Amino acid sequence: MQAFCKLNGLVAPLDRSNIDTDAIIPKQFLKSIKRTGFGPNLFDEWRYLDHGEIGMDCSKRPLNPAFVLNQPRYQGAQILLTRENFGCGSSREHAPWALLDFGFRVVIAPSFADIFANNCFKNGILPVVLPAEDVARLFAEVAATPGYRLHVDLEKQQVTTPGGEVFRFAVDAFSKKCLLQGLDDISLTLEHVDEIKAFEARRKLEEPWLFGSSRR
Amino acid sequence: MSAKTLYDKLWDRHVVHCDDDGTCLLYIDRHLVHEVTSPQAFEGLRLAGRQLWRSDANIAVPDHNVPTTDRREGISDPLSRIQVETLDANCTDYGITEFAMNDIRQGIVHIIGPEQGVTLPGMTIVCGDSHTSTHGALGCLAFGIGTSEVEHVLATQCIIQKKARNMLVSVDGQVGHGITSKDITLAIIGKIGTAGGTGYVVEYGGDAIRTLSVEGRMTVCNMSIEAGARAGLIAVDAKTIDYVKGRPYAPRGDLWDKAKTFWQTLQSDPDAHYDRVVHLDAASIRPQVSWGTSPEMVVAVDGCVPDPAMEPDHVKREGMQAALTYMGLVANTPITEIYPETIFIGSCTNARIEDLRAAAAVVKGHKLAANIKRALVVPGSGLVKQQAESEGLDKVFKQAGFEWREPGCSMCLGMNEDRLSPQERCASTSNRNFEGRQGQGGRTHLVSPAMAAAAAIVGHFVDVRTLEV
Numbered sequence A: 001m002q003a004f005c006k007l008n009g010l011v012a013p014l015d016r017s018n019i020d021t022d023a024i025i026p027k028q029f030l031k032s033i034k035r036t037g038f039g040p041n042l043f044d045e046w047r048y049l050d051h052g053e054i055g056m057d058c059s060k061r062p063l064n065p066a067f068v069l070n071q072p073r074y075q076g077a078q079i080l081l082t083r084e085n086f087g088c089g090s091s092r093e094h095a096p097w098a099l100l101d102f103g104f105r106v107v108i109a110p111s112f113a114d115i116f117a118n119n120c121f122k123n124g125i126l127p128v129v130l131p132a133e134d135v136a137r138l139f140a141e142v143a144a145t146p147g148y149r150l151h152v153d154l155e156k157q158q159v160t161t162p163g164g165e166v167f168r169f170a171v172d173a174f175s176k177k178c179l180l181q182g183l184d185d186i187s188l189t190l191e192h193v194d195e196i197k198a199f200e201a202r203r204k205l206e207e208p209w210l211f212g213s214s215r216r
Numbered sequence B: 001m002s003a004k005t006l007y008d009k010l011w012d013r014h015v016v017h018c019d020d021d022g023t024c025l026l027y028i029d030r031h032l033v034h035e036v037t038s039p040q041a042f043e044g045l046r047l048a049g050r051q052l053w054r055s056d057a058n059i060a061v062p063d064h065n066v067p068t069t070d071r072r073e074g075i076s077d078p079l080s081r082i083q084v085e086t087l088d089a090n091c092t093d094y095g096i097t098e099f100a101m102n103d104i105r106q107g108i109v110h111i112i113g114p115e116q117g118v119t120l121p122g123m124t125i126v127c128g129d130s131h132t133s134t135h136g137a138l139g140c141l142a143f144g145i146g147t148s149e150v151e152h153v154l155a156t157q158c159i160i161q162k163k164a165r166n167m168l169v170s171v172d173g174q175v176g177h178g179i180t181s182k183d184i185t186l187a188i189i190g191k192i193g194t195a196g197g198t199g200y201v202v203e204y205g206g207d208a209i210r211t212l213s214v215e216g217r218m219t220v221c222n223m224s225i226e227a228g229a230r231a232g233l234i235a236v237d238a239k240t241i242d243y244v245k246g247r248p249y250a251p252r253g254d255l256w257d258k259a260k261t262f263w264q265t266l267q268s269d270p271d272a273h274y275d276r277v278v279h280l281d282a283a284s285i286r287p288q289v290s291w292g293t294s295p296e297m298v299v300a301v302d303g304c305v306p307d308p309a310m311e312p313d314h315v316k317r318e319g320m321q322a323a324l325t326y327m328g329l330v331a332n333t334p335i336t337e338i339y340p341e342t343i344f345i346g347s348c349t350n351a352r353i354e355d356l357r358a359a360a361a362v363v364k365g366h367k368l369a370a371n372i373k374r375a376l377v378v379p380g381s382g383l384v385k386q387q388a389e390s391e392g393l394d395k396v397f398k399q400a401g402f403e404w405r406e407p408g409c410s411m412c413l414g415m416n417e418d419r420l421s422p423q424e425r426c427a428s429t430s431n432r433n434f435e436g437r438q439g440q441g442g443r444t445h446l447v448s449p450a451m452a453a454a455a456a457i458v459g460h461f462v463d464v465r466t467l468e469v
């Protein structure tokens, strides 16, 4: 996994609550058996005027000029600013894969759906939860300031505005460590192999029906 | 020892290791695998040169991509075919039991788990699919995970998680005649909102929940994710035990007796603490119909499409306005004046035998209304289909003009051929009415099977309780 420490990035505002993973990456693109290449289809139904299918050359498709990510001032954005319950719906990890492939490393919102936030951490994307009032203020600042950038520092757990205002955010220690160091959590878990084996042996005694022998 | 909720008990029994900050390794008893979210996980396992931890904990089935029409020719869409073949190959390589596409036991992963007894009380269950919450109806801890976590489970039989908070949703009293578990779950989401359960594991209780069949409880737990919860669960009772008994993967003989004794302890302690408690009055729940593009945008069938102008919060107001535009609806329209053209009876929410019986009871002796262009019944599994056919339900549907299909996810998300066209309006028994969910530009109204059947024969949404059936 790509590590994440700090970032000074252009902010794109997506002013909508309850954005679901079907909107982030529509189902037709889930037929791919790869982890990469989803960026051109991020928010496909909002971003293009035609209907997208897997394998299409997106550079030739008609863009929806009204969609925020198509506006010239937000080209190259690495921070997505949005509203509550971002990433609700399906557990598809294709959603963070698409965000990452597009170039986003940080998503700021008042709340995230649980599985989505988890999937972000596993892919080097930092989901930042800020109070709804602060998010509303950031929306206003982005709208008023072309080229608006934020400085996000994971180590210090803070977001700094161009005016020097600082917002603190919470992040759990384990996810922070993994993200800062780009750690593969399977290797970390495998450090506990003996514990897992001992646990499993105990479980076999306590609930033996959960193991192979009871299968038909 | 202090009193514990059912979630506390299930959690505590599965913690392998816990760090000071509360990050735990949780042991997983059952891992369900389907074709869409697993290929990258198996690939990751291979690339890292890792072994599968425990093959007998895994059960696989293709469901999202499979065609629901004649399967003798195989899958015509090459991408879907590759995905299903990739699952077949991974299961063969790793020695994982798979109910392949032409196996009678094939079906939607969340239908076949309980049906086969692969889902058992007291287990931890994960699947790379958000509706894994369904299985909690049997008193187990079940949640959806992403593909990285699928790989983590394949490699370690554990997931890394922090404990969620406890929430109780109590549906007090009894629902009126003709009110189904789907109406209960939609009413809950309408009340607490799609983020109302975020950060919680929700236990459903109250008399109305206890009265539900185990299948009805699955419908309620299924949509926990639509309320934002990590999982939904319901305490074990005699109905749970009866449901599990004799299923192919359930224990037998001495093991059955031992398991049963243990399962009977799987309830919350009477004085257990919940971080949040929500009460609903069952008697006030009426048949529900969603009008917008989020499951919380739902009203009773005798209500009207709400008016955004009445909403003070500007983000919500704009969301409502966008939903009305997308849905092609005008504020204040009575729900009974909305005319679907397509009916979909299926999905892991409502494609079990009881659902098909409920819909067939309404349809029996009637024909599709003239404005209904297409009506599909997609059983949740091959065995549900077989059972329905043995009861003659297929004939009831076909005589009314419905199509009787092969099992799978189908038009719940339209990864196969079954999808809505732009602006096509559908009464659907599935769980998500998101934009484009059933097909780009498609308009979904979430309802119970009986309500979908009623709309099919009348041509518009109607309170099923007013029909003579």
Ligand code: SF4
Pocket: B063, B064, B108, B109, B110, B129, B131, B347, B348, B349, B408, B409, B412, B413, B430, B431
């Ligand atoms: S039926 Fe729908 S919600 Fe259920 S697993 Fe399939 S696609 Fe997901």
